[in-house]
Amino acid sequence: MTAFNTFNTFNRLRNLTAARDALGADWGRFHAVYTLTGAESLEDLDELGRAAIRAALGQDDMPDAEAERIADLLxxxxEAEEAADHMPAAELAALLGELAAAGDAAGLRLALLLAPYDGTAYADRLQDMADAADAGELADRAAVRAEQVRALMASPKPGRVVTEELAGAVVDAMEAWHRLKTETPEQRAIREAFAEARRLIDLHGEEDPRAFAAIIRAVELQDPGCCDRMLKADGITMPTPTHCTADGEPLYSLEAVADALGADVADLEAIAEDMEAAGLTVRHQPAGSLH
Structure with missing residues (x-):
């Protein structure tokens, strides 16, 4: 995360709200019982709180100790919500970006609730924007995003400010959350594969065998058979696999691959050694024959 304080504040809120939500309480019943009127002392107030908790959970016989534990949790x-509500805008923006990059839909949902904008006002501004725009303008993703950012900045909660940086992060986080909630397992696998390829490229460069292998994997997930078709377009036909791993992954004879590529076996062995030195496993012990 961006800083220890941000990480600690957000995760404390996340853990506490998860524990609260796990109670499955009827908070409407809680608030119907827990009113400050009629409480003449802290002792009366504590008793009202315990009664409200019992009502919310439908457990009239709940021991005082358990009711007090839940009261402490609430x-x-x-307290955690109050602390998170005052998270600096730049840190909240960075947090949203990191949660989106991690594919953390639940974390995004919670973090978006911390953003200091008025949801109703924002929705009204978006509707006005949509009503005033033509089809071409709505199809321009960059222009729409810019309008969303402006709408967020113009829709702060009372006494709050939505910076341009935070507004942009919120728009991107909303889009990421929607994608995470609607994408198929296959789409998620492709997205994660390309993200991993990008990470390895940024870390090691495009020529690194780990990055190259990750690119191939991502491309093949997105378009199965793509690499084989590209090779055939260049007049290269890969040999038929002769063996397989225990998981059924096809294995190719190094000699047959060298023949297909018009390369020397010794050169391919050197490349394989370089790849394995980088942490890739390219040479396997066959578990079975395919012929």
Whole structure:
């Protein structure tokens, strides 16, 4: 995360709200019982709180100790929400970006609730924008995003400010959350494969065998058979696999691959050694024959 304080604040809130949500309480019943009127002392207030918790959970016989534990949890949640609500805009923007990059839909949902914008006002501004725009403007993704950012900046909660940086992060986080909630397992695998390829390219460069292998994997996931078709377009036909691994992955004879590529076996062996030195496994012990 961006900083220890941000990480600690957000994850404390996340853990506490998860514990609260796991109670499965009827908070409408809680608030119907827990009113400050009629409480003349802290002792009366504590008793009202315990009664409200019992009502919310439908457990009239709940021991005082358990009711007090839940009351402490609710107090801790309120404190954590207050702390997270004052997270600096730049840190919240960075947090949203990191949660999106990690594919953390649940984390994004919670972090978006911390953004200091008025959802109703924002929705109204978006509707006005959509009503005033033509089809061409709505098809321009960059222009639409810019309007969304402006709409967010113009829709702060009372006494709050939505910076341009944070507004952009919120728009991107909303899009990421929607994608994460609607994408298929196959789409997610492709997205993650390309993200891993990009990470390895940034870390090691495009020529690194780990990055190259990740690129091939991502491309093949997106378009199965693509690499084989590209080779055939260049007049190269890969040999038929002769063996397989225990998982059924096809294995090719190094000599047959060298023949197909018009390369020397010794050169391919050197390349294989370089790839394995980088942490890739390219030479396998066959588990079975395909012929």
């Amino acid at each position: 107090a801790d949640c309120a």
